Amino acid sequence: MNDKASLSAHNVSRVYDGTAVVSGVSLDLPPGVITALLGGSGAGKSTLLRLMAGLEPVDSGEIRLGDRVLSSPGHTLAPEKRHIGLIFQDFALFPHLTALQNIGFGLADMPREEARAIGTQWLSRLGLGARSGAYPHELSGGEQQRVAIARALAPKPAAILMDEPFSGLDPSLRGSVREEALAAIRDAGIPALLVTHDPAEALDSADHIAIMRSGHILQQGPARDIYLKPQGADIAAALGAVNIMAAADMPPGLLTPAPPAGSTLVVRPEGILLDASAPVKARVVSSRLTGPMSRLVLDAGPMRMVALVPRFDAPAAGAEIGIRFDPALAFIFASGAS
Incomplete structure (x- = not known):
C-alpha cells in the first residue's frame, strides 16, 4: 500500500431513516496536508469521518486510498485493514496498559524490542520520555492525548483522521498539545483530516478547510482562500x-x-x-x-x-x-x- 497516497471521498452519501446525513460529498485529502472539516452540530462531519475510517458503510459513492477502493455500496473494507490512524476526543487509551504499552498495542506484528524502540521514540518526540511507565489514570489530559496521538502515528499509517481531538483539553493546554501533535502529523507527510466545530482552530491548524452544513460541503480549498474569498454569507460566518x-x-x-x-x-x-x-x-x-x-x-x-x-x-x-x-x-x- 502506498502510504503517501491521497485519501478521498467521491460523491459519498450516507442515509439514516430516509434522511441523508452525508449527501453527495467529495473531499480529497492530499499527502502532507492537514484539512479541517468545519461545521456545526449535525452538519455530518463525524459521519463523513466514520465513512472514511470504515466504521460505517457508504450508501453511494466511493472512499479511495490512492487507486484502491476502500468503500463502495455493498463493500466496506474493515477499519483494521485500512491502515488509517484514528484519534478521538475521549483518547480511548487502555487503562491497564502503560503509556509505552498503549503505543506498542498497534505494533504487535513487530518484534518486541523494535516495537519498544519505536514507542520510546514517539514518547520522546511528544515530550513524554519520562512518562513511559505511567498508566492513563496517572497522566494529565494533555499527556493522555499525546499518547493517543503517538499510538496512532507509530505504525506509520497511510492517513490519520481526528474527530474533535483537542476539544476535551483544558484551554491552557489545548494550544501547546495541538501544536506538538500537528507538527508530528505534518512530519509524517500523510493525509490528515481534523474534524472541528471551532473556526479559530481550523484557521490556526489547517492548510485546507472544508465547510460542511446539512450533509453538504459548501466550499473547500486553502484556508486563506476560505477566509478571504468566501462564496456566500453563511460560509463567511462559518469562520467567525x-x-x-x-x-x-x-x-x-x-x-x-x-x-x-x-x-x-x-x-x-x-x-x-x-x-x-x-x-x-x-x-x-x-x-x-x-x-x-x-x-x-x-x-x-x-x-x-x-x-x-x-x-x-x-x-x-x-x-x-x-x-x-x-x-x-x-x-x-x-x-x-x-
Whole structure:
C-alpha cells in the first residue's frame, strides 16, 4: 500500500431513516496536508469521518486510498485493514496498559524490542520520555492525548483522521498539545483530516478547510482562500462572527467602490478600521478588552456593528470615531445569496 497516497471521498452519501446525513460529498485529502472539516452540530462531519475510517458503510459513492477502493455500496473494507490512524476526543487509551504499552498495542506484528524502540521514540518526540511507565489514570489530559496521538502515528499509517481531538483539553493546554501533535502529523507527510466545530482552530491548524452544513460541503480549498474569498454569507460566518447589512443601509464612504444596490454586505469585525479622516462617523456604544484585541459595538446611522481593533487603538464608550471598511474583509453578495 502506498502510504503517501491521497485519501478521498467521491460523491459519498450516507442515509439514516430516509434522511441523508452525508449527501453527495467529495473531499480529497492530499499527502502532507492537514484539512479541517468545519461545521456545526449535525452538519455530518463525524459521519463523513466514520465513512472514511470504515466504521460505517457508504450508501453511494466511493472512499479511495490512492487507486484502491476502500468503500463502495455493498463493500466496506474493515477499519483494521485500512491502515488509517484514528484519534478521538475521549483518547480511548487502555487503562491497564502503560503509556509505552498503549503505543506498542498497534505494533504487535513487530518484534518486541523494535516495537519498544519505536514507542520510546514517539514518547520522546511528544515530550513524554519520562512518562513511559505511567498508566492513563496517572497522566494529565494533555499527556493522555499525546499518547493517543503517538499510538496512532507509530505504525506509520497511510492517513490519520481526528474527530474533535483537542476539544476535551483544558484551554491552557489545548494550544501547546495541538501544536506538538500537528507538527508530528505534518512530519509524517500523510493525509490528515481534523474534524472541528471551532473556526479559530481550523484557521490556526489547517492548510485546507472544508465547510460542511446539512450533509453538504459548501466550499473547500486553502484556508486563506476560505477566509478571504468566501462564496456566500453563511460560509463567511462559518469562520467567525460577521456583520451582515443591506447595501442600502450603508452610509457612503465606508467602502470603495460602493456595493451595488440591492446587494448584501458581509464584513468581518477585524475589517472595520478606525480612521480619523474617514467621512463616516460612528458612536462607540461599548468598548471591552478581550485580550490582544478590543471589541467595540458601534452605531453608524441605521447600522449597529461589532469591530475588533488592537487594544492600544481602542476608544472609550461614548466616543465618536471615523471608520471605514477593509475591502479584503468586506464581501458583497447578491441579495438572497447564502
